[in-house]
Amino acid sequence: MEPRLLQDLKKLIGSDAVLHEPEDLILYEYDGSVEVARPNCVVFPRTKEHIVGLVEIANRYKTPIVGRGAGTGLSGGALARRGGILTIFSKMNRILEVDIENRRAIVQPGVVNADLSAAVAHTGLHFAPDPSSQKACTIGGNVSENSGGPHTLAYGVTTNHVLELEMVLPTGELIRIGSSALDSPGYDLPGLFVGSEGTLGLLTEITVKLTRLPESVKTLLAIFDTLDDTTETVVDITARGITPAACEMLDGYTLRAVEAYVHAGFPIDSAAVLLIDVDGVREGVESQAEEVAEICRAHHAREVRLAKDSRERDLLWKGRKNAFGAVGRLSTTYYVQDGVIPRTKLPATLRRITEISERYGFPIGNIFHAGDGNLHPLILFDARDENQLKRVIAAADEIIQFCIEMGGSITGEHGVGMEKDRLMPLLFSEADLDLMRGVRDAFNPIGLLNPEKIFPNKKGCGEIHIRPLPVAGASVA
Amino acid sequence: MSATSKTASSHLPDIVGAEHVSTDPAELGACAVDGKLPSVTVCPGSTEEVIEVVKYAAAEKLALIASGARTKLGIGSPPARFDVALDMTRLNRIIAYDPGDLTLSVETGTPLRKVAEALAQHRQFLPLAVPYFDRATVGGTIASGVDTPLRQFYGTARDYVLGMEFVLGEGVRSKSGGNVVKNVTGYDLHKLMIGSLGTLGVMTRVNFKTFPMPVASRGFVATFESLDRAIEMRNRVAQSPLTPMTFDLLSPRAVDLFSTPGAERLAGSAMPAGVLSPGLWALTIGYSGKENVLSRYEAELRRMAAESAAGNVTVLGDRPRAAAFAFKREFIPIALDSSPATTIVKISVLSARLKDALSAAIKAAEANQLPWAVMARSLGVIYFALLPTEHTQASHRQVVGATNQILDASASLGANVTIPWCPSEWKSAIKIWGPERHDLAQMQKVKKVFDPLGIFSPGRFIGGI
Numbered sequence: 001m002e003p004r005l006l007q008d009l010k011k012l013i014g015s016d017a018v019l020h021e022p023e024d025l026i027l028y029e030y031d032g033s034v035e036v037a038r039p040n041c042v043v044f045p046r047t048k049e050h051i052v053g054l055v056e057i058a059n060r061y062k063t064p065i066v067g068r069g070a071g072t073g074l075s076g077g078a079l080a081r082r083g084g085i086l087t088i089f090s091k092m093n094r095i096l097e098v099d100i101e102n103r104r105a106i107v108q109p110g111v112v113n114a115d116l117s118a119a120v121a122h123t124g125l126h127f128a129p130d131p132s133s134q135k136a137c138t139i140g141g142n143v144s145e146n147s148g149g150p151h152t153l154a155y156g157v158t159t160n161h162v163l164e165l166e167m168v169l170p171t172g173e174l175i176r177i178g179s180s181a182l183d184s185p186g187y188d189l190p191g192l193f194v195g196s197e198g199t200l201g202l203l204t205e206i207t208v209k210l211t212r213l214p215e216s217v218k219t220l221l222a223i224f225d226t227l228d229d230t231t232e233t234v235v236d237i238t239a240r241g242i243t244p245a246a247c248e249m250l251d252g253y254t255l256r257a258v259e260a261y262v263h264a265g266f267p268i269d270s271a272a273v274l275l276i277d278v279d280g281v282r283e284g285v286e287s288q289a290e291e292v293a294e295i296c297r298a299h300h301a302r303e304v305r306l307a308k309d310s311r312e313r314d315l316l317w318k319g320r321k322n323a324f325g326a327v328g329r330l331s332t333t334y335y336v337q338d339g340v341i342p343r344t345k346l347p348a349t350l351r352r353i354t355e356i357s358e359r360y361g362f363p364i365g366n367i368f369h370a371g372d373g374n375l376h377p378l379i380l381f382d383a384r385d386e387n388q389l390k391r392v393i394a395a396a397d398e399i400i401q402f403c404i405e406m407g408g409s410i411t412g413e414h415g416v417g418m419e420k421d422r423l424m425p426l427l428f429s430e431a432d433l434d435l436m437r438g439v440r441d442a443f444n445p446i447g448l449l450n451p452e453k454i455f456p457n458k459k460g461c462g463e464i465h466i467r468p469l470p471v472a473g474a475s476v477a
Numbered sequence: 478m479s480a481t482s483k484t485a486s487s488h489l490p491d492i493v494g495a496e497h498v499s500t501d502p503a504e505l506g507a508c509a510v511d512g513k514l515p516s517v518t519v520c521p522g523s524t525e526e527v528i529e530v531v532k533y534a535a536a537e538k539l540a541l542i543a544s545g546a547r548t549k550l551g552i553g554s555p556p557a558r559f560d561v562a563l564d565m566t567r568l569n570r571i572i573a574y575d576p577g578d579l580t581l582s583v584e585t586g587t588p589l590r591k592v593a594e595a596l597a598q599h600r601q602f603l604p605l606a607v608p609y610f611d612r613a614t615v616g617g618t619i620a621s622g623v624d625t626p627l628r629q630f631y632g633t634a635r636d637y638v639l640g641m642e643f644v645l646g647e648g649v650r651s652k653s654g655g656n657v658v659k660n661v662t663g664y665d666l667h668k669l670m671i672g673s674l675g676t677l678g679v680m681t682r683v684n685f686k687t688f689p690m691p692v693a694s695r696g697f698v699a700t701f702e703s704l705d706r707a708i709e710m711r712n713r714v715a716q717s718p719l720t721p722m723t724f725d726l727l728s729p730r731a732v733d734l735f736s737t738p739g740a741e742r743l744a745g746s747a748m749p750a751g752v753l754s755p756g757l758w759a760l761t762i763g764y765s766g767k768e769n770v771l772s773r774y775e776a777e778l779r780r781m782a783a784e785s786a787a788g789n790v791t792v793l794g795d796r797p798r799a800a801a802f803a804f805k806r807e808f809i810p811i812a813l814d815s816s817p818a819t820t821i822v823k824i825s826v827l828s829a830r831l832k833d834a835l836s837a838a839i840k841a842a843e844a845n846q847l848p849w850a851v852m853a854r855s856l857g858v859i860y861f862a863l864l865p866t867e868h869t870q871a872s873h874r875q876v877v878g879a880t881n882q883i884l885d886a887s888a889s890l891g892a893n894v895t896i897p898w899c900p901s902e903w904k905s906a907i908k909i910w911g912p913e914r915h916d917l918a919q920m921q922k923v924k925k926v927f928d929p930l931g932i933f934s935p936g937r938f939i940g941g942i
Contacts, residue, residue: 157659
């Protein structure tokens with residue numbers, strides 16, 4: 001790394017806010033995915049002026065610059081694929097303004113998702129997007145990835161909750177788009193920037209909507225003896241026009257792992273469970289919970305449990321949110337997919353995943369947002385075995401291929417990043433991708449910001465890089 | 478015949494068939510945008526034909542404006558150029574509808590009414606209850622970005638459009654999003670198309686998330702002597718656990734307009750008797766659910782109305798509620814119909830500042846001796862109709878004065894102000910896009926990528942885009 005560049009960085013933000021020794025950098029070559037890419041240096045800016053300065057330096061030395069929140073991403077979005085300056089927002093973590101009456105908050109990008117909800121909980125409000133990593137992941141990362149979570153089934157994903165953004169463009173300009181009041185005139189620029197995976201600008205301020213917590217919540221655990229009954233139940237709930245606040249499925253394999261780890265009270269001898277939240281005004285919740293329970297029973301649920309109190313409910317949800325971590329205890333490595341399918345295709349898709357698991361000989365744990373058809377099959381394998389590595393990719397590709405055949409998509413909430421760029425041509429024509437690249441180039445003209453993400457290299461397919469994932473702390477989804 | 482129409486009328490019939498191309502003056506007149514006539518109208522029957530027409534327009538540098546039922550072409554600045562009117566109404570097929578998945582894919586020329594009928598068979602609907610509902614098409618609704626009373630619960634189109642297919646400025650077919658309810662694959666370019674007034678591309682297909690119809694709905698109307706009291710009740714409801722489907726405030730004159738024969742014609746129904754009281758403000762709330770939920774709403778709303786010193790309180794059953802709803806949906810057409818020079822100012826403001834923004838607008842109207850009527854959504858979106866009694870130089874001056882005053886007052890309230898509807902010939906003197914925006918340069922970048930030759934609706938959008 002060029003000494004003058006390092007000097008300039010230290011001069012800008014202080015030498016204690018710049019890391020460049022290999023033993024330090026190695027911590028930042030991972031995120032929550034299986035991708036690996038090492039930056040040349042890691043910086044911890046504290047102000048928006050620092051961000052402007054960092055972008056100026058990146059331009060001066062023509063070195064890539066990549067933004068990163070907590071590094072919980074699952075597609076390599078916040079990895080420095082071409083090296084360069086990895087910009088960590090953990091010190092830009094202030095909640096700048098909370099406006100209870102208007103249900104707005106202005107935050108710096110490094111604010112942890114759950115911290116915002118905790119800060120306003122006493123007012124009966126919360127920030128609705130709730131990725132399973134919400135205790136660690138940042139709102140800047142949520143905005144970049146357009147993150148989802150279990151309760152986005154009823155409340156929408158991040159883009160439905162973002163009103164205004166301030167950011168530094170790769171050209172060094174500090175801009176604001178959108179507005180705190182609704183219906184900002186002109187093109188919906190926040191709609192474009194949310195979910196652009198850090199390829200268009202580095203965020204400095206985010207204005208979000210806060211949402212009222214429901215008056216009443218009921219959590220049901222429906223236990224099934226077959227996968228088909230479980231998935232048919234989800235299809236039926238959707239078809240009857242019921243939108244639960246969340247509708248999660250965990251298969252038997254995952255349940256057993258979770259139970260050994262969290263002791264949430266999941267039945268370890270079942271084929272699968274559905275974890276369903278219904279919420280709203282008290283009267284509606286009661287009848288809706290009954291209705292859901294009835295549908296579960298009609299599809300041969302062995303048992304439908306209703307969480308007695310908030311403690312029981314929290315325990316069930318803790319089990320769900322720690323499921324990836326639990327599966328991590330069973331295998332040194334897993335590969336998680338994020339395919340989406342039309343909800344009516346759930347039974348067929350689960351059958352296909354089982355068949356793929358058997359054919360390849362890899363255990364696959366299924367845990368996912370069933371209500372919106374967003375799958376997270378976890379394929380367990382040993383990455384030290386070169387042959388397994390190749391075959392796990394083949395198995396994962398078969399699953400994705402099937403999702404697409406069903407009319408689905410390659411990612412519902414984890415993003416494309418550097419993991420799925422090679423799969424983009426399965427969904428988009430070269431003309432579609434050229435338009436998206438054109439939009440990227442309009443804001444990121446020389447490609448300094450988060451290069452080689454989302455869009456495949458125009459010359460043939462890239463290769464997928466897989467390395468073992470550290471087991472600890474893989475609490476994501 | 479102009480040079481444009483000569484070349485156009487010799488090439489376009491090869492693409493779409495002679496019967497779908499017209500240079501008939503009556504046809505051209507019907508397609509006028511802000512008084513500007515195209516040289517030719519063309520009515521493609523497929524995306525492929527749209528592509529060929531756009532390619533032709535691009536090669537000849539012809540300005541093209543796509544339209545559906547032409548009910549919302551009055552929104553926006555007058556076009557800088559206009560050569561080809563692209564009538565999308567032959568692209569009117571429902572491509573795919575899967576009730577089990579609650580997803581729908583339709584061609585953009587499809588009437589909303591037709592979509593609603595198809596969905597109703599499965600007790601589903603799209604929350605696009607927009608003005609001119611009986612005629613409006615999917616494409617015009619999305620391109621104009623108009624909102625609906627249902628946004629209170631369902632949000633706006635950006636919250637339930639899943640994907641889109643469109644044709645770019647050089648005749649290239651493109652798409653973004655998909656047809657599943659959750660998807661982060663690639664940039665959400667379709668969000669840019671919503672409300673873009675056709676300046677980025679010609680939309681040919683839109684994918685939607687559909688919604689189950691509520692089991693039963695009710696309407697609640699409370700009348701008030703003063704704006705202050707009505708806002709008091711609005712605040713009580715907003716702070717309660719209730720989640721209404723619609724929640725709008727009507728001014729006394731809006732109430733009066735609703736009892737005219739013109740309003741009944743536009744709403745397609747009669748206002749249920751005794752609901753609205755002349756001369757009073759009305760807070761109107763729609764809510765849905767099963768019987769026990771409906772009872773809870775009614776009890777709470779009655780209590781809050783009493784606490785806010787409401788006058789008359791009415792609860793409407795399913796059918797009368799639907800009839801009354803149509804008046805809210807058609808407020809803008811009703812206001813446009815009621816004055817020779819209606820000017821509608823849209824003010825979006827943080828909801829706690831609703832009263833301040835309304836008071837400022839009322840002050841501006843009254844200072845300029847203009848009659849006015851209001852429909853304000855509880856979320857903070859105000860449609861403020863200035864209703865001059867004549868279309869004259871004098872009323873023009875009054876409207877310019879009032880809109881400028883509203884713009885000034887809104888700046889300190891952090892409000893977004895636009896003037897979506899006013900007489901075409903007044904547009905040059907009225908800041909219909911509000912104050913200059915700091916993010917205009919970013920919008921210009923987007924425009925250049927989608928439509929590098931500038932052939933789509935040139936000059937109609939913000940900042941002359």
